Amino acid sequence: MSRKPLLLFGFMMNVPGHISAGLWRHPDCQAYRYTELSYWTDIAVKLDRAGFDALFIADALGQLDVYQQKPDTALRLAAQMPVNDPLLLVSAMAAATTHLGFGITVSTTYEQPYLLARKFTTLDHLTNGRIAWNLVTSMLDSAARNLGLTQQIAHDERYDRAQEFLDVACKLWEGSWEEEAVQRDKANSLYSDPAKVHNINHAGRWYQVPGAHLSEPSPQRTPVIFQAGTSSRGSRFAAHNAEVVFLGGVTAQAIAEDIAHIRQLAQEEGRGPDALRFITAITVVTAATDDEARQKYADYQRYISEEAALALFSAWTGVDWSQEDLDTPLAFRETDACRSALASLTRIDAEKPWTLRDAARYIGIGGLHPVMVGGPESVADQLDAFATASGVDGFNLAWAISPGSFDDFIEHVIPVLRARGVVRELPANPLSLRERLSGQPRLAADHPATQFRRH
DSSP states (O other), X not given: OOSOOOEEEEEEESSSOOSSTTGGGSTTOOGGGGGOHHHHHHHHHHHHHHTOOEEEEEOOSSOOOOGGGSSHHHHHTTSSOSOOOSGGGHHHHHHHOSSOEEXXXXXXXXXXXXXXXXXXXXXXXXXXXXXXXXXXOOOOHHHHHHTTOSSOOOHHHHHHHHHHHHHHHHIIIIISBOTTOEEEETTTTEEEOGGGBOOOOEEOSSOEEOSOOSSOOOTTSSOEEEEOOOSHHHXXXXXXXXXXXXXXXXXXXXXXXHHHHHHHHHHHTTOOTTSOEEEEEEEEEEOSSHHHHHHHHHHHHTTOOHHHHHHHHHHHHTOOGGGSOTTXXXXXXXXXXXXXXXXXXXXXXXXXXXXXXXXXXXXXXXXTSOEEEEOHHHHHHHHHHHHHHHOOSXXXXXXXXXXXXXXXXXXXXXXXXXXXXXXXXXXXXXOOHHHHHHSOSSOOTTSGGGGGOOO
């Protein structure tokens, strides 16, 4: 395997059941402990020691109530419900680790940039620069209804609003405090030089933020920007803003097409060919041998809940699939939810159209992402083949059972990847997350947010 080291993230959500529908019921799954701090710190330490680059934490702000037009199925079957805040986990996990970064999902639709900028700056200080923001716009009507809106903002308008939100935040991070603003001069009673702290005077369509950033600059200033979105508007947004793009998709070919499209858009935005890194989610079922891994996978399949899978699929697509026959062929529909979720399954198989039943079984383990099953060498080969065919720079490792899926991957696959030079050795001195991902401490010169800097 001759390639540069892969990015490797753990993929979780502050829930008892994430993207493998029903697997929380497996007797070896401990995800019910998601409310215990030690559950999170133990996993973070494992990932840190194994050389993972970051822990990527997903989030949702509303009940999953599209299926049957009520949340009952999601509640009963723990389909990403209940769900706790991801932001509050990070300080404890950072204190227990040295190298691991943290990608935190926060929606622009229901936050205020002035306040969120301070939260991320605070975490970036406390982690010594190991923070990323997975910037989303939120897709659930239930979130809109409970957060001050009568219904969800239209898909493309959410991205327009998100762009202004991000611009405000980056003005605060990049342009409010000059490099020499913080003096910490005890002898002359000067902590911060007021002449070097500036109001941003932002007056826009959605936000009015006249003042200066509340916090002094953190190691990265701006957290690493993650973004997921392959709709037409989402792709343009990612091309303009993202440093790491999280792609959905179940085939390498589909992901390769998305990467090529977003790279082209990024060039049109004036960014360099290497400005963006791309990752996709995978679920790995592994053991000491191929046979043992296949037996484990067959065991996991016994715990799939097709009903929970349909509740997830309904929330992701904005379509109430309870009203459809399970043998209905899938076809793309325009909705204000996650358009890429349905699009990825409608183009999975060139030979035959997928049915709703096919989708439910597929989603059961790994959600809308690839599943790799096999012993250590087999999984390493599958990762290499998928990365080569798709062009991704790395993977977001989801769990079938937690923490068992991480334990198995670390025990069986990491040693093979390390021997092949695919997982980097831990640096002697801790790096910021941006340094780890791109080799530079601050936003690259071709990132549009650098226009807000004071030179």
